[in-house]
Amino acid sequence: MSNSSSLWSDALSRLLKNKAAVAGALILVILITLALLAPWIAPYPYAYQDLDLGASAPSSAHLLGTDVLGRDLFSRILYGARISLLVGFIATTVALIIGVSWGIIAGYFGGKIDSVMMRIVDVLYGLPFIIFIILLMVIFGRNLWLLFLAIGAIEWLTMARIVRAQVLTLKNQEFVLAAQAMGVSNFSMFRRHLLPNILGPIAVYATLTIPQVMLLESFLSFLGLGIQPPMSSWGTLIKDGVESMEEYSWLLIYPGLTFTITLFALNFFGDGLRDALDPKTSD
């Protein structure tokens, strides 16, 4: 078995050979940079209205045109990127924290604890979570942080299964037995010995969870149950675009294109990462 640094550098060289994954990574870097810099590079504030102008086709003053209220579409897409990506990262982090702790505890302790914990996961898998999120949004109001938490709280199930399966294969290996013999506490066993060895699958699955989460957020926003105006995510921009697509098709096409390209980039990067870290699974 090779040591961890060469595992990661092998993976990196495999990843760099995968053109689709590299292109995906580049698009993501550019997108995240643009989103972070939005307040400085966006030509107009996101709520700035030019009511006299109204909806106008793309021009030199407004790169991607303006919406019915005369708001610059390019600026709104940039600010929308902040919300959409933020949801992606925060909800995925929530899912990671719950899923990884759940999986490690179930896998490491095994026995009754394991079977009860994984039975709970099985049961939760079968439930219509999207409906529960809608229910929560209706009952507790359309709060941005609640949305992050709720989405994160439903996406951890697969992560828990993956982590548990990994821990099951690790826990009988010598280094774990050695650490146990030395009387390492459970917490540092998880943190120092198990976690570093399952970072690969975690990274892969996290990358593939981000697009799922972003889809879920934009789905809710599209129905009007997610992000509320004047804030905008890509989901709300697509919703607005649909409402006026007959006359002003660019209002649908540009936000839709941005969103689709981002999802492509995330999926290609995630697939590439998976193939790079675990060459066996690629077909």
Place this chain on the structure above:
Amino acid sequence: MLSIFFKRLLLAIPVLIVVASITFFLVRLAPGGPFDAEKAVSEQVMKNLNEVYNLNAPLSEQYFDYMSGVLVGDFGPSFRFPGRSVTELIMTGLPVTFELAIYSMLIALFIGVLSGVTAALKRNTFLDYIPMSIAMIGICVPTFLLGPLLVLIFGINLELLPVSGWDQLPGDKILPSITLGFAYAAYIARLSRGGMLEILNQDFIRTARAKGLSETRVVTKHAMQGGLIPVVSFLGPAVAGLLAGSFVVETIFQIPGLGRFYVEAAFNRDYTMILGTTIFFSFMIVVFNLLSDILALWLNPRSRDV
């Protein structure tokens, strides 16, 4: 086989009870009464309203009343549509959503299995690359974007198909069914390709070929039965996805189905309607998951004699 079925069924019952109870209490947690938004009504009217909707009784009594109603399929009256029961509303919307789901699933299965199996048989040729690239698009383009784009192209620009409605104009069912089915076609194509690739490498396929069976017979009779198990297992969870998809598709195409009723109920804070449909959806999803698990078990010869 039968014992697995009963075990699953026994597990499903407490799950449904827990789901129904959590939903019931969550809805009761909601700030404000159901009639707060309306224009000010006199105290007496309010009292009568609460009386009619059984809101004056202690919570535990309301809970048991509601749950015993649910057992016999009675989800109580709707808050927003006076005089109509939630069960009635569900029964109005259900056939429409059901029809939409059936068409979408048929489209998805036909396109998905056909292109997935072809891709697996013609691995690494353009018959593999092209359908699989299209499948990737299907997974990345969300329903709420695909629907409006199809409307824009086929409805508004080419004026080939109606842009909205259900059962009103000829051909108005085509766009919604394709919109809802496309993403599933993509998933099914990937699953059936993967499943078929795995099976085609196995010894019994080589044996079947060696004894001189025609390729068609090897594929349809021997390989597809095992190769499509992943697709069958996917069908149960897909029902949950179809329901969520129907929220979007029915909103875009203005289809009077259960999905649109649910979204409208969420907007109008029609609590009893939300409560009833949530329980109903959960019930359907649990049942369909059960069915697809059983079907997948039955198709898999390894688990048949267990």
